[in-house]
Amino acid sequence: MSVYDERMGRRQALIRLSQAALAGVAVVGGAGLLLDRRVARAEGLTIPDWRVQATGPAAKAAAARGDDPARNVARALAALGGMGQFVKRGETVLVKPNVGWDRLPEQAANTDPDVVAEIVRQCRAAGAARVLVADISCNDPQRCFARSGVLAKAQAAGAEVLDARQLKLVPAGLTGAAAGLEVIAPLFEAQRVINVPVAKHHSLSKATLGMKNWFGVLGKGRNRLHQGIDRSIAELAATFRPTLTIIDASRVLLGNGPQGGSLDDVRAVGAICAGVDPVLLDAWGAAQLGLKPSALAYLGEAERRGLGHADVALVRELGKA
């Protein structure tokens, strides 16, 4: 008897319809379950926006120059209205320096420890309950934090210092080239995040400044972002919106970056720039390396995404103390 058999009885037709309905429910339900699981995995935790609304007519960025990195930090922040404009009593602040390399401060591959320490002190003075200093280093993390001087000076200033051995990684809702990568958990504990890169040469992107510094919050697999690095950097900048960016140009690395090593590649600039526009900050950092902002392809991409303006004339230059 075929399914098209006109002689099929009512009972048989009902059985067949029931079987078809059951099969349909199983297929649709199963697909739905699988889809839900896949979406949940891709979403992860949403990266917070740590920016604060400016309350006064302060500049978008201010740069201070002089031989004392800590004093330069204090002056640049004062020109923006002080750390109290950005950090409130009781908040947890994450400070993200570049501590990627087993190098001494003189080699300019990492953020200067005096810069990190002064930012920690400023946060504490503004009433921060906790200040975390964290980075995922490329070289051995213990050596990087010790040799850079960041561990000792940031701890002495009142920070909790976390290297890759202590950092927990969690799934995050990253998009683009970074989709699926994990990020460090303190990003979700902090109400405020301060990005503190050192200005230096990078063999792929020509410079590593604030936006590239976000590589250091990403977990395993971040290397794939080096393919199409300019787009990847702009994507990260669109995802991670810090409260402040503070570029350390106390010493800059002009060649053999990002790891450096030779003191011949280092130049003492003695400058710090702090601000709220990450594109502007990176443009200023590029200038300290002798580069025009237009030389950095990712800056143009970030500008097109509306993340800021690469016009260094917008930086309030405070000069030497």
Add this chain to the structure above:
Amino acid sequence: MTSPPFRTHHAVLLALLAGVVVAVLAPGRVLRPEPADVLLALQAARGPALPPPGRAGAASASPVTRYGKETLADVIDGAAEAYLARGFTAAAFATYTFDRAGAAPVEVAAEAHRFQTEAGAEAQALAERPPRATAVAGLTAASSDGSVLVARAGRELLKLTLLSPGAAGAEPLAALASAWKKETP
């Protein structure tokens, strides 16, 4: 019971068997490699090598960590792209400590990289050469500015970075490079 008659194809099979025996035994008798050559070949197969600390005059060294094409960026980030473009195949990293009487120890970060060709290693050595580097006395294809030393041997590249600038680093850098050259095929 009588034995089967000897046929032509038996002779062919015996000849083939004799040929196989000769092919197996003859090279073993004629080409017996020197133990030192065997050692070098084994070292080469293991990957780029860094010398034991004692042979370089160092007091100690961290454990050697090894990287390949897929993992080099884990340790040198974006700089890995230039290495890969020049035919990088493998690397070994370690940090050496040299004791000094009456002064703080000197530490040196050592990287030994292997490339597919000598030209690749040479190109990378030129790219890594510090701007004011000069030739290292007694070492061929090596240059240093006192804080970084770059040396090449065949398709192997050595990069040493002094982690205690200001200290007298030229001597430990040269000693380490010299020990590396002796051990590199």
